Amino acid sequence: MILQRSVCRNLNKFRNLYSFRQYSTIASTNENTLKIENIKNKLKDAPNLSEFIKLEQQKNTKIDEKDNGEVYIPPPYLRNSEITGEGRRVYVESYGCQMNFADTEVINSIMKSSGYQITDSDSNADVIFLNTCAIRENAESKIWGRLSELRAQKRKLKNGQLLVGVLGCMAERLKQKLLESEMKVDLVVGPDAYRSLPSLLSAIEDGEQQTAINVMLSADETYADIAPVRTSQNSVSAYVSIMRGCNNMCSYCIVPFTRGKERSRPVQSILEEVKQLSEQGYKEITLLGQNVNSYNYLEEEHHVENTEKRLPRDGFNTIYKSPKKGVTFTQLIDQVSLVDPEMRIRFTSPHPKDFPDDLLHLIKERPNICKSLHIPAQSGNSNVLKNMRRGYTRESYIELINTIRRVLPEATISSDFISGFCHETEEEHLDTLSLLEYVKFDHAFMFYYSLREKTHAHRTMKDDVPLDVKSKRLQQVVDTFYRVLKQNTHKEIGKKHLVLIDRISKRSDKHYIGRTDTNKKVIIPNHFKDSAEPINVGDYVLVEIEDGSEITLKGNPIMKSSIEHFQQYQHKKVMINEN
Structure with missing residues (x-):
C-alpha cells in the first residue's frame, strides 16, 4: 500500500508536469502558437501507472552511472529525447539567503541530470538563471538592475540564443509581471517548481513557446531525492536543507507567500546526505530551513505520540496549532550529530519560540554542535513585536536569552533587527537600542522596514514612518551594535x-x-x-x-x-x- 501511494503521488506529479493546463502555465506573446494538438501529443507521452511501478521497483538498478560513481535513474519524462540539454551551458547566479544558495545546488543537479553543462561564467552560458530574493525592496532592485544588463547582453548576440530565467522568491512574488516587463525574461519558475525547468526550457528551445512560467507552490516538495551538485568543490562546509516554507505569518514577511507552508524532509534522507558529506571530507554542515527549528517530520510510519514538549516556550505563542506528533528538530539534530563526531553542525534560520530546554542541553552536551545561536529579535519593544505578530514580548525574549546564558555561557548570539516598522514611535525605537546594550549580540543583520505586498502589514497597516526617520533609526541601531561589540572584543x-x-x-x-x-x-x-x-x-x-x-x-x-x-x-x- 505504501508503494502504491508513493507511486500514485509521483504519477500525479509527473502527469501534472506534462499538463500545461494544470502543473505549469505557458505564457506566449503570440497566443496562436499555443496548439491544442501539441498539448494532447505531450499528454500521450506521459508515463502510465505501470511505468511508475516499474520505476519504483528498479530504484536500485544501475541504469546510468555518472563519473563520480553515483547511479541515476532518469524518470520517464526526462528519458524523452526531446527534453535534453544536449550539452548546452547553464549558469546560475544566487542572491539572498543561504537557502537560495542551497537551492542553486539542487537546480544544478536537475539541469546536469537533464544533459546540461554547469558553467561558472555567464560569458559562455546558453541559459542564465537568477535565483532571487524578495525579502526587501532593495533585494529586488538588484535583480532588476541585473536583468537590464542581461537584456543588453542578449541584444548583442546575433543568434539570439541566450535564455534568461528568473527563479526563486521574486519569481513567486511577481509571477507574470516579470514576463510582461521590458527585461526580455524567457522563464519564470518558483521555488517549488525547479523539477519542471528542463521541460519548460525544452518548450522554449524547440520553438513551441516563446516564454514559460511555473510558480505553483507545493504542499510536500522538499527535493529530498535530489543529490545537490555543490557549487564549490574545494569547500570544507556544506548546506543541508531539512525543511521548507514557514507557518509563522509575521506581519512584515513575504516568505510564507513565496515559499509556502512548512514541510519537513524525511529524516533518513537527511542522515544519508550528511553521511555522504562526511565520507567526502566535509568538516562542517549547516542545517537549513526558513524556520529550521520548527522541523517536524510526520509520515504514517512515524504516527507515534512524542513525549517531548511540543508547545512553544513559556511566553511564546503561534497563530497556528502546534503538532503533537512527529520527529522534532531536537531529535533530528541529535541523530545528525552522531553521524560524525568530528563534523561541526550549525543551523539557521530559527525562530525564538522553538528553542526548548531539551535543545539547549543537547547543544551543551554535544561538542560538535556549534555554540553559536541565531535568535532573531526584530525589535526590542513589546508593542512593535505584537504588531509584527512575532508571538513574544520583550520580557519573554530576554528570559530566553538569560536561559541560554545559563545553559551555554560560552555561546555567541546573533540576531535580526527591523527599524521603522509601521507605527513605531521614537520611544519604542529606544527599546531596541536598550535591548542591544543588554544582550550584547555578537553579530546582527540590521535593516529598515520595507513594505511587501500581500503581507498582513500591507493589508492592515500603514507604512507611516518616513524614510529619513527609518534611515536615522537604522543608523542608531548599527552604531549601538558596533559600539557594544567593540567593548567586548578585548575579552577574546x-x-x-x-x-x-x-x-x-x-x-x-x-x-x-x-x-x-x-x-x-x-x-x-x-x-x-x-x-x-x-x-x-x-x-x-x-x-x-x-x-x-x-x-x-x-x-x-x-x-x-x-x-x-x-x-x-x-x-x-x-x-x-x-x-
Whole structure:
C-alpha cells in the first residue's frame, strides 16, 4: 500500500508536469502558437501507472552511472529525447539567503541530470538563471538592475540564443509581471517548481513557446531525492536543507507567500546526505530551513505520540496549532550529530519560540554542535513585536536569552533587527537600542522596514514612518551594535579556540581564514612558529587569540587538534580552575 501511494503521488506529479493546463502555465506573446494538438501529443507521452511501478521497483538498478560513481535513474519524462540539454551551458547566479544558495545546488543537479553543462561564467552560458530574493525592496532592485544588463547582453548576440530565467522568491512574488516587463525574461519558475525547468526550457528551445512560467507552490516538495551538485568543490562546509516554507505569518514577511507552508524532509534522507558529506571530507554542515527549528517530520510510519514538549516556550505563542506528533528538530539534530563526531553542525534560520530546554542541553552536551545561536529579535519593544505578530514580548525574549546564558555561557548570539516598522514611535525605537546594550549580540543583520505586498502589514497597516526617520533609526541601531561589540572584543584576547581552517586569505597567501565553534572569524599565519608541520584547509587548529577587531580576530596557531581533543583540553582546564 505504501508503494502504491508513493507511486500514485509521483504519477500525479509527473502527469501534472506534462499538463500545461494544470502543473505549469505557458505564457506566449503570440497566443496562436499555443496548439491544442501539441498539448494532447505531450499528454500521450506521459508515463502510465505501470511505468511508475516499474520505476519504483528498479530504484536500485544501475541504469546510468555518472563519473563520480553515483547511479541515476532518469524518470520517464526526462528519458524523452526531446527534453535534453544536449550539452548546452547553464549558469546560475544566487542572491539572498543561504537557502537560495542551497537551492542553486539542487537546480544544478536537475539541469546536469537533464544533459546540461554547469558553467561558472555567464560569458559562455546558453541559459542564465537568477535565483532571487524578495525579502526587501532593495533585494529586488538588484535583480532588476541585473536583468537590464542581461537584456543588453542578449541584444548583442546575433543568434539570439541566450535564455534568461528568473527563479526563486521574486519569481513567486511577481509571477507574470516579470514576463510582461521590458527585461526580455524567457522563464519564470518558483521555488517549488525547479523539477519542471528542463521541460519548460525544452518548450522554449524547440520553438513551441516563446516564454514559460511555473510558480505553483507545493504542499510536500522538499527535493529530498535530489543529490545537490555543490557549487564549490574545494569547500570544507556544506548546506543541508531539512525543511521548507514557514507557518509563522509575521506581519512584515513575504516568505510564507513565496515559499509556502512548512514541510519537513524525511529524516533518513537527511542522515544519508550528511553521511555522504562526511565520507567526502566535509568538516562542517549547516542545517537549513526558513524556520529550521520548527522541523517536524510526520509520515504514517512515524504516527507515534512524542513525549517531548511540543508547545512553544513559556511566553511564546503561534497563530497556528502546534503538532503533537512527529520527529522534532531536537531529535533530528541529535541523530545528525552522531553521524560524525568530528563534523561541526550549525543551523539557521530559527525562530525564538522553538528553542526548548531539551535543545539547549543537547547543544551543551554535544561538542560538535556549534555554540553559536541565531535568535532573531526584530525589535526590542513589546508593542512593535505584537504588531509584527512575532508571538513574544520583550520580557519573554530576554528570559530566553538569560536561559541560554545559563545553559551555554560560552555561546555567541546573533540576531535580526527591523527599524521603522509601521507605527513605531521614537520611544519604542529606544527599546531596541536598550535591548542591544543588554544582550550584547555578537553579530546582527540590521535593516529598515520595507513594505511587501500581500503581507498582513500591507493589508492592515500603514507604512507611516518616513524614510529619513527609518534611515536615522537604522543608523542608531548599527552604531549601538558596533559600539557594544567593540567593548567586548578585548575579552577574546588570550583565549584559546579550536579553529576550522576554511580558506586561504584573499589579502595574503601566507595567512589562513578560519572560524571558531562560536562562529568568530580568525586569521592566522599558514605555519606554526615552532614546528615544520604544514597547516592545510580543512584542519582543526588550536589557536590563541592575540588581537582583533569587531569583525576579525587574529591568532597564533599552536598545534593541530580535533573536536575530541579540544573537548578533553577544556575539561582539564575546568578541573584545574576548580582545584
